[in-house]
Structure formats: C-alpha cells, structure tokens
Amino acid sequence: MTSVAMEYGIVLAALLFSLGLIGIMLRRNLIFVLLSLEIMLNAAGLAFIVAGARWASTDGQIMFIFILAVAAAEVAVGLALILQHYRRYNTLDADLASKMRG
C-alpha cells in the first residue's frame, strides 16, 4: 500500500462521483437518476475505503457500511416516491415534476 495507490483510488472515486453527477443532471428518467445517486454515494464509499487503506484504519470500511445502509434507505424511499410518480403520470420523466416554480 503506497500513497500513490491512494491517489489513484481517490481519482477513480472522483471520476465515479462525476459520472453520477452528470447522470443526475442529464438523465430525465427517474430510475436512472436514482442509479446515479447510488453511484455517487458509492464513489464516496470507495474514497473512504481508499483513505482507510492509506492509514490502515478500519474507519473507512465502517463508514462504507454505513453508507451502504443509508443508500439502501434512500433507495427504498426513492423507489416508493418514484412509484407514486409513475402512477400519476405513467412516465418516469423527472421534468414533469415541475409544477412549482417562480
């Protein structure tokens, strides 16, 4: 384990993170948006793992477990809401959810 490895890891995590962000911004399908969120959270989780590895600390992995749990909770709530959205509009287009503005 060297610090170089850590930086590679962080960069990878950052790339994943950016991917997720781009997904949120560009995808209109809510499921894909949710997926992108998962990617971002997991990117952060990856960063923790890499960081934990650098310091040979378990904190990173503990954090990752928490992140997983939280991500699961988010997805659960998210899917529930998306379901309602689909029921109402028969589509998963995020842009339809824009009744409020101004």
Place this chain on the structure above:
Amino acid sequence: MSTTDLTALLPFIILAATTLIVVLVISFYRNHFITALLTVIGHAAAIAVLPSLSTITPRQVTPLMIIDDYSLFYIGLLTAASLIVSVLMYSYLQRREAQREEFYALLLIATIGSSALVTSSHFITLFIGLEVLTVSLYGMIAYLFTYDRPLEAGIKYLILAAASSAFLLFGMALIFAETGTMLFAELAEKLAADDDLRTVFILTGTGMMVVGIGFKLAVVPFHMWTPDIYEAAPAPVTAYLATVSKGGMFAILLRYFIELNVYAYETICFVFTVIAILSMFTGNILALLQNNVKRILAYSSIAHLGYILVAFLAGGALAAEAVTFYLVAYFITSLGAFGIVGLLIHNEREPEDVQDYRGLYVHRPWLSAVFTAMMLSLAGIPLTAGFIGKFYVLTAGVGAALWILVIVLVVNSAIGLYYYLRIVITMYSEPEETAAASGSLSQSLSVAGGVVLAFLMIILIWLGVYPEPLIAIIQDIAGRFGS
C-alpha cells in the same frame, strides 16, 4: 459504555423509546390523538431530563458523541421545536385525509437524527445524524403523497439531498484520506500542528463538505430546492425544515468551525462570506414580489441564513452567542408563521396566496396579531425576539469589523421589510365583500394549535422585551464554547 454514558444519552433513549412505543401503538390501535399525545409526552420527557444532565457534562460518550452544555442546549431547542411541530401537525392532520399516525414516528426519528447531529464529534455521527434526519424528512415532506405537489417536492428533495450528502461524504473522505482521522478533536490537533497540511485534499474536502452543509442550510447557490419544498410540504413540516433541520446543521457547523478553528482558513471564510452576501441578496430579491406566502418565507429563510452567517463569520464568543440567539428567535418565528399557515388550512388547501390573508384582522384579530408579530420579528422590529437577534448579529458583525457584510445586511433588512410588510398590509386591508367574508379562513381553530401559537407569541415578545435570562444562558453555554 458506563451508566453515566447511558445517562448522558438519556434524551436519545427517551426519544427512541417513544418512537418504538408509537410504532407499536399504531400497529395495535390506530388513534391519532393517542399517538400525538405519546409523541408530545416523549418530547416533553426528553426536554425534562436535559437540565439534570448538565451535572455530568461535558462528557465524551464513545468517540462519536460529545454531550456538553452546548449540545444539550441545542438538543433542547430542537426537541422543543419538534414538540411544537407535533402539536401543530396534530391540528393539521385532523383536517386532512391521510394515514395520520405514522407521521409521528418519522418526526421522532428525524429529531433523533438532528439531535445526534449536534452532539457529533466524529464524521460518522455527523453523517449518520444527518442521514437519519434527511431520510425521515423525505417521508415527512411527501407524507401527503396523494397530492401532486408533496410528491413532486419529495422527489426533488430526495434527489438533491442525496446528491448533496454524497458531496459531504466525499469531502469527509478526502479529509480522512489526508489526515487519517475522522475525530474532530484529532483533526483539530493535526491541523493546528502542521500548517502544511492545507493541501488540495483538505481544501477540496472542506469545499465539498460546504456543499453538503450549504444544501441543508439552503444558502445560495445551494438554495434552489427551498421554495418548492417549502411550498409543497405540509406547513408544520415546512416549519420543521426551517427549524430543526437547519438549526441542527448550523449548530454542528459552528462546533466544527470552532473546534477545528476553520476561521484560520481565509479561503474558507471567504467562501462563506460570498455565500452570505449572495444568500442575503438572492433570498430577499426573490421574495420581493412573490405572492405565495410559503415561498416568501422560503426565500426569506435563505436571506436569514445569510444574516446568521454574518454573525457566524465574526468568530469568537460573541459570534456563538449571536448565532444561538438568532437561531432561537428564528425558531420561534418560523414555527409561529408556518404554524398559522397550517392552522388556517381550509378545504384541503393551505392559505398560501397573500390574498388569502386579506382582511384576516377582521375575522381573526388575535391570529392576525400573532402573524403580525411573527412577520415583524422576521423583519427585526423592536419588542420581538427578532429585533434582539438582529441586534446581536449586527453586534457580532461590527465587533469583528466585517463592514461589507454588515452593510449588506443593513441594505437587505430594508429590502426584506418590503415583503414582510406586504403580508401585514394585506391582513389589515379591507376584506373583500364577496364570499371571502363568509370565510375561507373562518373555521374554528384547533385549541392545541391556538395554545401553541399563544405560547410562541408570548415567548417572542418576552425575548424581545427582556432577553436577559436567555442571553445569560446562551453566554454560559455558547459563549464559553466559542471562546
């Protein structure tokens, strides 16, 4: 974990137990009143034990949480706000068609999360507390998912909040990667010991954490969600968002800044200065001609967070005091304002349009007096807590010679007056002759809601006239903490 540790965690235990009880009761016997009553009792009990805990403070409970006077104060504040929200929500749900009881479980969990947030001394607690709060909020915002707007708001909030949490997490990871610790205390030591540690990782990490925190606080440029969510969520939930969610976040931000002495990082301070200025201007200008009362309050909350940031950036004991006092005042006012919006709900519709309040003074003089008081407090007019709060913030700002921020604050206070007074004007205008007189808003008020509002009004004026006791407490807690 010793008994003392458990004692220190008593508020959490009580709240968690209440949650369990509520969930169990619901599953056996659905009764709105009983559920709400249990919730209220749970909150009250949690608040009641707080004073006795001050004997064992400060106490580090595991590396994750610190129970000191500061966190006790904020737990009390958040729980009290949550208590008021639960009462308001009781009145509110009475008038709406929904599964009512589960809400209280969500509320309790969110409060636990927020309280955990203020006690955190470790990134994990920070993250967990935040997420517990946030995930519960998804449910609370979209609680009336059978309606269009709450659902839309829930989805928006979920997407954006999750994204911002990811930012926060990534930022934490970067800092952890550079320093190898997630404990505030250790971080502080390492950062203080080594100036070279201000690397790209640390700064980027801090920047990303700012995004996460800024989102929760709804400061510019992370404010976009605010109006929509405020508008769509049930009014008491909006009150909750404005108070418990933001208050908890601000408390931990202050703790984090002070413990890590982030004030020494000029760039971060600069970033916050820019954020404060933008928030004040953007919030007020957006609110200026807005016609939806809840959106007005949303935009004004953006501006108010800007005001608090002025005091926050001043640093030092005075800043901690000012921030705390302002938050207390802001809690009272937000609860009162949204409480009224919630109490006046009629025909499945909240009175959102400014015109809905036309002639309120004629139909409900006392309610309009309370609403006026809340608006004036937001505007910072004497005899209200908001005046003392604004005074305190300005004191901190001038004391630290933050002239630009102070001037911006003054200018924005003037802009803000315009829309607060617009609401007030409407209430005192002649009511329309038509059906409105018979009263879209003339239903009888719920007793509980009325009592809560009266209580808030009394506190508001009490603090505006005689803030000395509260200031004494705050100085004792926050002041000592800050210096």
Place this chain on the structure above:
Amino acid sequence: MYDLLWLIPFFPFLSAILLVVLGSRMPRAVNGAIGAGSIGLSAIITIIIGINFLTSPPEGHSYTQVLWSWIDVGNFTPAISFHLDALSLVMIFVITFVGFLIHLYSTEYMIKDEGYARFFAYMNLFVGAMLVLVLGDNLVLLLLGWEGVGLCSYLLIGFWYKKPENGYAARKAFVVTRVGDIAMLIGIFLLFMHTGTIHIQQILDMAPRIWVEGATIPVAASLLLLGGALGKSAQVPLQVWLPDAMAGPTPTSALIHAATMVTAGVYLIARTHVIFELAPAVMTIVAVIGLVTALIAGFTALTQTDIKRVLAYSTISQIGYMFLALGVGAFAAGMFHFMTHAFFKALLFLGAGAIIHALHEEQNMFRMGGIRKDMPVTFWTFLIGCASLAAIPLVTSGFYSKELILWKSFSSQLGSVWFYIFGALGAFITAVYTFRMVFLVFYGEKKTEISHLPGTRILLTLVVLAFFSTVAGFIELPHTMGDFTLFSNFMASVLPSVPVLEYSLGTEFLLQLIATLLVAVGIYIAYVLYVKNPEAVNNLTASPAGQGVYTFWSIGWGFDWLYDKVFVQPVIFISRINKQDFIDSIYHGIAFATEVLHRLFTKTQTGKVRWYAMVLVAGAIIVITLAVLL
C-alpha cells in the same frame, strides 16, 4: 404719566382681538364704536403724554418702558419694551390722531360692507403694529411691528378677497415688502454681530465709537437697512406694489399712505440715522433714490386715469422727497414733511373716497367732472389738500415742509445744486398732476350722476384734516419768514440738524421764489390742458413720440413688466417644473431596478429538478475552486 405708554398700542390690539372674536355677534354700531374708539383712546393718551413731554420732558428726553423680557439668550436680549422720545412721539401722534380720523370716517364709509367688523379688526391691528414699530426700543420689536404692518397691509389690500386681482395686489405688496425685509433682517444681524446688542439706543451710542466714518460695517448695515426701508416705503426699485395696493378699501389707502406703512422706511432711517451718518456714500444713495423716485412717480402720476392711482403715485413721489431730506441729513425736515404729508394725504384719500362713493364707485377721473357745486365741502377740503400737495406758498403746510427739504438739499453739506434742480422739477410736476386731478374731477361737464352724498362723519373728518393741512406748517417757518423752528428744536434731542453751508438769505429767497414760480406754472399748464383746451392733451399723446412716452409713464416706467419677466415668470417657471420632485425618481429607480432583478431571479426557479442539480453542481465547482485556488 409715562407709564401709560403701553396702553397706546394695547388698545388697538385689544380691540382687534375683540372684533375678531366677537365681531360677528355684535351690531355694527358697536363694532364701529370699538374700532374707532380704541384708536381714539390711544390718541387721547398720546396727546396727554405728548403734553407731558413738552411741559416736563423726561430725563435725557427719552423714556423707556420695559414690559417683559422677550428673548434672553446670551447677549441677545430683546424685551417687549417701548422707547419714547421726540421722534417716536411725533410718529405716534400722527399715527393715532390721523388714524383715529380715518377710523371715524370708516365708520360711515364702510357701513354697508359685509366685512365691517373684519375691516375694523384689520385696521386696528394695522395701527397697533405701526405703533409697536415706532415705539419698539430694540430692532426685534421694531421688526415685529414692521412685519405686522406688512401683514395688515396684505389683509387690507386683499380685503375684498373674492376678486382675484385684489388678492394678487395684496400678495404683491406683501412679497415685495418682504424682499426688502430680508435685507433689513440681515442688516439687523450684522449690527448685532458687531455691536453685541440689539437695543437701538445702545447701538446708536456705540456706533460712532467703534466705527469710523465710511467703514465697511456701517456702510453694509445701512445699505441693508435701506433695503428694508425701500420696500416698505415703496421707493425705487421696490415701489411697484404701492399703486396696486389701491385695491383695498379707500380708508385703507389713506391709512397706508398717510399715517402708517409707507412712512415706516422714513422712520427706520431717521431712527438709525447715526449709522447712516457713518456711511456718507449711503446717504447720497438715499438722496438719489428719493429724487429718482419722486420724479418717476411724478411723471407716472401725470398719466394715470384712476384717481386713487394718481394719489398713490403722488405718495411715492412725496416719500421720495422725505428720502431726499434724509439723504442730505435733514432728518427733521424729513419728519416734518412726513407729518404734513400725513395730514394732506389722508385728506386727499378720504376726499377721493367720498367722491368715489358719491359717483357709483367710479374711480376713473375722466368719467367724473363738474361736481364742485354738488359737493362743496368735499370740493373745498380736497382743494386744500391739493394745494398742500402742490405746495402753494404761505397758506399750506406742504409748502413749508417741501421748501425746507428743497432748501436743505441745496444747502446741506451733503446737498448739491442738482438735488435742488431736480427737486424743484418734481415740485413742478406735482403741481401739474395735482391740479390735473382737481380740474378733471371738479370742473368741466358732469359725466356721472351723484348718487349719494357724504354724511356728517365723513365731512367732519375732512374738515378737521383740512384744518391741520393748513396749520401744521406754521410750526416750522423758513429763515426768510421769521425763522421759527419749533419742530426742529423739538426733534433736536433725537435728530441733530446737519451742518449747513452758509448762504445768504437772498439765495434762499431766490430759490423759494423759483420753486413757487414753477408751481404756479404747473398749475397754469394743468389749467390750460384740462380746462381751457382739452384737445391739446389728445394731440400731445396722439403723436408717436407722445404716445410712447405716455404709455411708458402710464405703466410706471415698465418696472412691473421688467419684474414680471425677471422675477415673477422665473419663479412661476421654477415652481411649475419638478412638481414631482426629481429626487424621488432616484428612489423610484432603485425600486424599479430591484423589481427587474426580482423578475430575473425568479426565472431561475424553473421547478425542474435537473436544473436545480445543475446549479448545485455549478455552485459546488465554484466553491471548491475558490477554496482550493485562493
């Protein structure tokens, strides 16, 4: 005895208040009795005090009565206190006595007017204010009277308020005199600043000690005081208000012209003569202004058709003579002319009033004529007044006072032969326009039928005034006629006579003769032009040059036109523009800009979650960039 002094101004004020408060509830007879009676009481007290003053003069020939301390800040300590000396005694005598006669006359003259009580209230206030003016022992109290007089003139000129032109005349009078007042105000400030006191006597005592002749401060101060005097006394260039002031009831004109307001300027200069003497250049200015005014007004009077306007211009002209006297240092002569002028001018106005009343309120002289047989008393008294105004030798008081002025203007150290020449020219013109008036009104064909003959009170007043217009001159006779100087001696305690260059009696006699001849010629010309050969006038004015001159004179030498263009129009213009206050538009601009910003910002709240996310990310990038790069 002297402590009754305060009663003199008190009665008119009391009566004015009574009339304002209760006037409308009392019968007219009572109103008139109160209005005229109060002035009568004041006149009686004045006469008692006057006799006392003559028989046993107070110490230093002056008496000061302090009623109460008015303002007391530092050394600025004006009190409500009255100062009686020879000068103020003459003034209050004329004011109360002539004032009383005018009031008496008014009780009959105004009897049909709906504002009877109001009229007397204003008149009493007027007299009261004038009394305060001349009695005030400090400049602030003097100013109080001064402004009070201005106010009352405004009220009285605009008495018939329903006619807009009366209101215009009233405002003109008030504003023009106030312009002069500002100068006077500054003058008072200047005097106070340099002497440290506001009391007239102290200032006068101190002035020769702290300033040398011709020093800047007395020159400036006297010029500023002169400004006030010019306004009040209707001298060039502030004379424009007086002819228009004829809009008021005729007794008002009598009061303004004879006893009160316009002589205030003369009084002011006489009162502060010490300061003027320290500024010889200003003295000359005073004299020149007086002369110029006398001539301009005289020429203008020649062309007027309205009987009251002729009298008005004659007043301006006669006050010009008083200024001439003051300017050459003949203060006593000025005051003497003031007194005689008060009698005959009051007489003329009241007589004119009687005539106007008799002729259906007709004021145009060309529509009068031939009424001397029908109104004999009026005719004879009016003739006496005119004779006095035109200074017919020996039998008229006007002759003695005007001769004195002309002689002094020649013989005084400050005098000059040019003063005499132009003064005599003025006397000539005076004779012409005076008798033009007499001939037009009383001679020739009857053009308007007499509807109403004056009653006893009016006639009585006229007779009394005619008597005084004749005898008042005998208290001061020139060297050539016995050198009887009762009046100058009396005034000597206040107004020292200026040194006079030595001339022989023959010179004086010669000059008097010339002036007398000029008067005679003037009367003859008037006779020729207006009785014997009326065509001549028409021929004269029909020629292009004549027409131009006639028009120029008749509009009062174009002063009104000039002021209208230079002052009135700009003021109206300024007041019209910027009614909405352009400064306010700055604030409106700010408000508008904020509103535009609001609309712009609102556009960012699209409601689309992807857009929100983009803003969030953009914000994140900016924040991180700032955090890392700065």
Place this chain on the structure above:
Amino acid sequence: MTLLWLLLLPIVGGLLAWVSGKTGTQLPRWISVLALALVFGLTLQVWFQYYSEIDIFTEQAWLIEFERDWIPQLGISFYLALDGLSLLLIALTAFLGLISVVVSWKEIQYRVGFFHFNLLWILAGIIGVFIALDLFLFFFFWEMMLIPMYFLIIIWGHEDKRYAAIKFFLFTQASGLMMLVAILALYFVHGNATGVYTFNYNDLLGTDISASVAMWIMLGFFIAFGVKLPAVPVHTWLPDAHTQAPTAGSVVLAGLLLKTGAYGLIRFVVPLFPEAATQFAFIAMILGVVSILYGAKLAFAQTDFKRLVAYTSVSHMGFVLLGIFAWNDLALQGAVVVIIAHGLSTGALFILAGGIQERIHTRDMDRMGGMWSTVPRMGTVAMFFAMASLGLPGLGNFVGEFLVLIGTFMENILLTVIAAVGIVAATIYSIWIIQRIFHGEPRETWEMPDLNIREMVVMVAMMLALLWIGLYPKPILNTAKPALDILQRGVEEVRMVEQTPVPDPRNEMQIFMSINQLHKSDH
C-alpha cells in the same frame, strides 16, 4: 419613577384602548384622553417642580434619572433621564398627542380601539426616544414608534396609503439600521479603548475616536436623523406619508416624529462626535439651506393642500438643521423653538387640511377657493397659522427662525443670507394657501359647516400656545438653556483637548483590523 410613568401611561392606555374598542367607539377615546392628559399633567408637574432648579443648576445634567439593568451582559441598561430639552419635547408630545386624539374624534370611526392603541404607542415611542439615554434603549424606542405609525397610515390613511406607508417605513428603517451599526461601532471603539462595554450615553460621551472613524460613525447617526428630519435629499418619504396619513397621523408625523431627528442631532451627533461634527458642519448647513429652499420650491408647485404643507415641513426643518450645526447658543435655542413652534403651526395646518377633507372630500386646492364667506372661522384660523408658518413676528416660528438665523449668521454669513431667502419663499407659499382656499372666486360650490366647538377648542389652544411662544418664549428658553449649555460645554472641552495631541495612526488600524482579537481576549 416619574419617567417610567411617562412611558407606561401611554403604553398601558394604548392596550386598554385597544381592548375597550370592543365596547364601542367612545371608551377608547376617553381612555386615550385620560392617559395623555395624565402624561401632560405629569410633565407640567415636573416642569413646575424643577423650574426653579432649572434656572439655577447648570452643573447637573439630569433633572430626573431612572436606571435598571436590562441586558447587563452587553452593557445595556434601562436608563432614562430627563433634562430641560427632553422635558420641553415631552410636553410638546403630550400636548399634540391630546390634540391628535381630539381631532380624530369624528374622523376615525373604523376600529377606534386599534387606532388609539397605535396612536398611544407612537407617542410612547416618541417619549421613549426623548428620555432614553442608553443608546440601545434609544434605538429600541426609535424603531418602536415606526410600526404603529405604519399601521396608522395604512389602515386609516387616504387613497395612496400603501405606497406612502411602505415608503415611510423603508426610509426610516433603513436609515435606522445605519444608526444601529454606528451605535455598535461606537460601542466597540469605546469598549476597546476603556475595557468597559456599555451603551450608556454618559459614559460614551468623550470617547476618544480617531478622526476618520469618528466621521464614519457620525455619518451613520446623521443619516438616520437626517431621514427623520428630513433633510434633502432623503426627504421624499415625507410628502407621501404626510399626505396619506389621517389627520392625527399627519399631526404626529409633522409635530413629533420629525422632531426626534432634530433631537437626535442635538443630543447625540454633535456631543458624541464634536470634531467630526465640526468638520461636517459646513456640509450639514448646506443641506439645511438646500432643504429650506428646495422644500419651499416644491411647496409652491403643489395643488394638494396636505402635500404643500408637507413640503413646508421640509423647509422649516431645514432651519433646525442649520441651527443645530451652527452650534452656538443662539442657533441652538432657535432650533429648539423652531422644533416646538413648527410642531404647533404645521400640526394645525394639517388639522385644517383634515377638516376640509372631512367636509368636502378633497384636498385639491384647484377645486377650492372663496371659502372664506362660507367658513369664516376656519379662514381666520388658517390665516393665523399661515402667518405663523411664514414667520410673522409675535408668533412662535419667528422667534425660532430668527434665533437660528442670527446664530448662523455668526458662523456663516453667506449661508444665512441664502437661508433668509427662504423666508420670502415661505411668504409666497403661505399666502398662496390662503389665496387658493379661502380667497378668490369659489371654483366649486361647497356646502360645509364651519369649525365646531371641538375644533375651535383645539385651534384656540394651539393659537394661544404659538402666541405664548412668540411673545414670551422665556420659560422655554430657560428650560432648554442648562441642557444646551452642558451639551455645548462638553463639546468645547473635547475640542480644546483634541487640539493638542497628534492622533496615532496605529490606533485607527487596531480599531478596524483587530477588534475581533481584542474582543476575544476580553472574554
């Protein structure tokens, strides 16, 4: 305790009036009359009681003091104190307050209780401003009076009331916050220099401030007071507010609210920052002169009676500004007299305007004219107050304006001369009022009753007061004298001391850069 009563009477009276509004319209009115009569009586009693002392004592600044801790942590105390100056202004407040209640008797028929609540609370705020000697408390009262005033305009005002009310509020509030910043800056400068953090006026007097800092702080105060006064160019709220307010509102605005600005300048700006004020005096005096002329100029142009009178207020208050910054005993005394006399004369003109509007439902002077024959009493009264307004000697305004001008003359001749032109302007607009409304041809026929007994009582009271001030102002001058003397002496002492030492530039740096650090170390 007397001072506390002065505050409590209107506050409690206001609450009672509000509550009693439910019972009908008469009770709130009588409660208000009672409360204000008590305040007035109390003021007179204090005046009589201390009048002899006022004459003798010049060393003792305050006649009565009242101090309690309020927020001791921040050095804020509930500190009330009264000297001759405050006494006069409170007497004026109570007097005009009473008059406002009486003139509203018939005009206000809508929510009478709430109206009187607002009215009394405005008065309480104003009284508070005049006796609060803790700067925080002062600011507290300063802001406290705004909201009730705002309500007064917005609920009982005329056609354009919303605009007027919000404009009034924004101007005063924004400027008020500037003052708060200035107060705080002063607080820290004083605290850092002495270690004592306090808002107490007596302690803050004579604080050692470097020149440039003092200038900025002083400007903060000046802006707030200038807006209230109002001085050109921040006067534009005033015509709108005056015009749209109900009669009582206009009376209180013109008679009292503006005076708080003048009071602030006398009490705070010059004494707290003698040097800065001296440097600034010339500009302030120019503003005063500009206000005099510009206000008068705008007054000419108006056709709305109330608006015209409102602009004359700008003009009159210009004299106050001029007098205060001339800062000698003549000019200061003059300013005090103008403050009082203007309150009476302009207040009365607003009452007349309100009376006319009540009768014929318009304020447009183009539609009036020739009304003297219909309402001679009103005409006479209007004439009186127009004359007072144009500065006729013998009436109160003259004494004030004359003293101001003569005092200013000692300091600056040119400005005095220009200001004196304002008197001519005053003449024009004053007689213009009379001409347009009461004289001339009637443009429309109006059937209207003349002033009734209630109105005549009010008018006569105000006329007598003006005559009293005009002919025997000595009691007023005497009462104000010791207070003004002390203020002047304080300023002179500081000016004397400040002449010698050279200010240390480092001091200034410290104050601005490191107040933060200093403050931290204090804790």
